[in-house]
Amino acid sequence: MGIFSRLTDIVNSNINSILDRAEDPEKIIRMVIQEMEDTLVEVRSSAAKSIADQKDVERRLKKLDKAQADWEKKAELAISKGRDDLAKGALIEKAKVADMAAHLQEELSQLAEALTRNEEDVVKLEAKLREARAKKATIQARHKTASAQVRVKKNLYDGRIQDAFDRFDKVDARLDRIEAEAEAMDLGKTQTLAEEIAGLEADDDIEKELEALKAKASSGANDNKAAPKKKAASK
Incomplete structure (x- = not known):
């Protein structure tokens, strides 16, 4: 069953109110748009029929106008020949054709009014359809954002984490x-006096060993520098 039952329901509808009452706004807005599109097709189809009928009536009116002119000429010819009886008969036929033309003219006016209403309905429907499509885009964007937030929060509050x-x-x-x-x-x-003194002695031993290593390294460097000179003298 559709959301709307009549064209006026769509034109007079409050889409926001419909969505506020809906349990699934995204589903409802799709249904609303589908019904609007279907109704728009129907209205345009009705307008197309009105246009076709209008053209048919206009063709028939032209034929009737020609028929009236023909009967009038025939009446004039009969009068010129002294046949008033035939002229009278021709004028009677012309009157019948004129009556048919009057009815067709009234029908043409009604078709024109119907076509004007159809055009107005199309304009209103298209405006409502644009509104509904804009709502759909907004709902889809909000749904996408909300879904992303739910996924993030689920990850943040995941039991495993x-x-x-x-x-x-x-x-x-x-x-x-x-x-x-x-x-x-x-x-x-706390350290005893003996432990503190032993610590000092150990520090002294380390300092002495460090100085000895430095002296040894310095002596080795000097020997390396002097060795080339002695070799040159022997030559």
């Missing part, structure tokens, strides 16, 4: 406990 973060928290908590245990083992410990 939360489980991973929970596991990270557990690892952090375990590391905190291990570090706390290490710090707790050092609590209350």
